[in-house]
Amino acid sequence: MSAQRLAQSRLAILAYLQQGHASASQTQSAQGTASSQAQASPWRSAGDAARRHWEDHPARLAAGLVAPLLSHWGGRHPLAFLGIAAAIGAALVMVRPWKLMSVTGVLVAALKSSNLASLAMSVLASRRAASRDGEP
Numbered sequence: 001m002s003a004q005r006l007a008q009s010r011l012a013i014l015a016y017l018q019q020g021h022a023s024a025s026q027t028q029s030a031q032g033t034a035s036s037q038a039q040a041s042p043w044r045s046a047g048d049a050a051r052r053h054w055e056d057h058p059a060r061l062a063a064g065l066v067a068p069l070l071s072h073w074g075g076r077h078p079l080a081f082l083g084i085a086a087a088i089g090a091a092l093v094m095v096r097p098w099k100l101m102s103v104t105g106v107l108v109a110a111l112k113s114s115n116l117a118s119l120a121m122s123v124l125a126s127r128r129a130a131s132r133d134g135e136p
Helices: 002-037 042-056 058-076 078-095 103-112 115-134
Strands: none
Touching (some): 042 058, 042 115, 058 078
């Protein structure tokens, strides 16, 4: 009896998941159609390129690993979490790390980045694709 109920619940879960994937793919295709019909602006292209760049960035992996740990600990100790965040913020204001780096240094580091070429190509490709989709 319990094995039969377990099998039924598994089937119900699978049906629910399949229904969710089908509606998600329909939503994505509808969004793709709407976005191709919308006017492509340089800001949209830059935002898409930045989003693709973040998906491949190594810091995203670190953020994905640390976020659940901090969320769990912050849920258990909210006042301590708030105090530590305030202390870190005060230390950043006192140290002012943004004064240590010049704008020129940041630009040189960005230009030396190996991902800059792929980011630029991504922006150009998305603008080119958008202009092709916009033509009758």
